Structures are given as structure tokens and as C-alpha cells.
Amino acid sequence: QVQLVESGGGLVQAGGSLRLSCAASGSIFSINGMGWYRQAPGKLRELVAGIATGGATNYADSVKGRFTISRDNAKNTVYLQMNSLKPEDTAVYYCGAPWPRVRHWGTGTLVTVSS
Numbered sequence: 001q002v003q004l005v006e007s008g009g010g011l012v013q014a015g016g017s018l019r020l021s022c023a024a025s026g027s028i029f030s031i032n033g034m035g036w037y038r039q040a041p042g043k044l045r046e047l048v049a050g051i052a053t054g055g056a057t058n059y060a061d062s063v064k065g066r067f068t069i070s071r072d073n074a075k076n077t078v079y080l081q082m083n084s085l086k087p088e089d090t091a092v093y094y095c096g097a098p099w100p101r102v103r104h105w106g107t108g109t110l111v112t113v114s115s
Helices: none
Strands: 002-007 010-013 018-026 033-039 046-051 057-059 067-072 077-082 091-099 109-114
Touching: 002 091, 018 033, 018 091, 018 109, 033 067, 033 077, 046 067, 046 077, 046 091, 057 067
Parallel strands: 010 109
Antiparallel strands: 002 018, 018 077, 033 046, 033 091, 046 057, 067 077, 091 109
């Protein structure tokens, strides 16, 4: 089994930045890629960014150029640096693994961007 714990969410003004972290523990040998997803009220969960074990990345068009996903394999942690935040980025952000065929989810961290 894999446990994923997100942290770093909060309230920020538009144009600001936040850095999310997701620490993985448990049967980590089963993890391949890791991904960040988000779910806004009344909307479906969507992929924000994913990163493979080798470092290849994929981003949603809406966050390209603003968000950066990275990972520290030694710490089994994946990060999401979010810059130039917009009110439409407001959502609960979830970490998922293995990416892209996610089987394990964290409990999420809330990001609220005020205008």
C-alpha cells in the first residue's frame, strides 16, 4: 500500500505563489510517475501536471508556463511550484500515484486564490 500526504495549500492573492509538496510512504517501490490533480467545486478532477520517474513532465494547457512539477526521488516527494496564480486555480489539489494510471490518492490540500 502507498500513502500520499499533501501539504502547502492555503490562501493567496492573485499573482502570488505557492509550493505544494506530496510525500509518499509505504510500498514506494510500486510508484512510477507521480501527478498533481485538482478538483474545483462542481467540476471533475483534472490533471494539473505529471512527472515520470526519469523526469519527463506533462502539464495541462491552463498551467503551462506558470506551474512547475519536480520530484526528489531520495525523499519520495513530488512538488508543484505554482506562480502567477489566478482565481480559477482555486481547487483542492490532490497527489496521485502511480502516474498516469493512478491507483492511490492523497486526501488533498485546498488552494484558494483571491482576486
